[in-house]
Amino acid sequence: MELLLSIILGFMIIGAIFALHARDLLSALVAFGIVGYSLVICFLLLKAPDLAIVQIVVETVTLVIMVAVILNSTREEVKDKLRWQSALTIVLALLFIGGLVYFYQVAIAPLDELGMHTTRMAEAYIEGAAEKTGSANLVTGVLFDFRGYDTLGEATILFTAAIGVLTVLRLKGKKAA
Numbered sequence: 727m728e729l730l731l732s733i734i735l736g737f738m739i740i741g742a743i744f745a746l747h748a749r750d751l752l753s754a755l756v757a758f759g760i761v762g763y764s765l766v767i768c769f770l771l772l773k774a775p776d777l778a779i780v781q782i783v784v785e786t787v788t789l790v791i792m793v794a795v796i797l798n799s800t801r802e803e804v805k806d807k808l809r810w811q812s813a814l815t816i817v818l819a820l821l822f823i824g825g826l827v828y829f830y831q832v833a834i835a836p837l838d839e840l841g842m843h844t845t846r847m848a849e850a851y852i853e854g855a856a857e858k859t860g861s862a863n864l865v866t867g868v869l870f871d872f873r874g875y876d877t878l879g880e881a882t883i884l885f886t887a888a889i890g891v892l893t894v895l896r897l898k899g900k901k902a903a
Contacts, residue, residue, distance in 0.1 A: 731771055734829055737822070738764045751796045756819075761790045764826065770833040780880050784887045791891055 738761045743755035762785035769778035851868050859867030869877050 727771055730829060730832060731768060732747075734764050734767055734771075737825070751795070755789065755796060757793055759785065762789070765832050767826065770830070770837070773837070775837070776876070776880070779885055784883055785888060787891065791894060795894060796809070801826070860868050 741757045741760035741764065745754045745761070748754035748757060762781065765783045766778045767835065769775070829902060851872055852864070855864055855867050855872075856862070859871040861867030861871070
């Protein structure tokens, strides 16, 4: 698993470097998306599907809004690209996407099937949780007492993403007025 994580981290570094040096904003945004979706695969490899779900939602919403902003703004395309350079870029992008799909398949293979559950960790939560937390609702007790920092982190991520979206939409609204 360390090898797969190292390879994916390498992809993330390459994507980040490409995003910094891209000539086109849309290309930089695609590279930015590769970094975010690779992080989802890392979370799945580390068996943290809750973080993966939060990351994929935030990444998708962010990318959709950023693409809308870029397409509505003015951007200058580089006209002097040769035809073979764009063909090479497309081939490399397809190979990269194929690699990400492969690593995604490898990452989800050890996860339990949908509907099946493993209770090795849940048993500690279930046994005596009402007494330990003082909560009448077991789910609330687990989320806010046993996994309080994790829940706080996820809420912080969602709040930050929502504030970022509102900021972008507000700035766009001010420019139009």
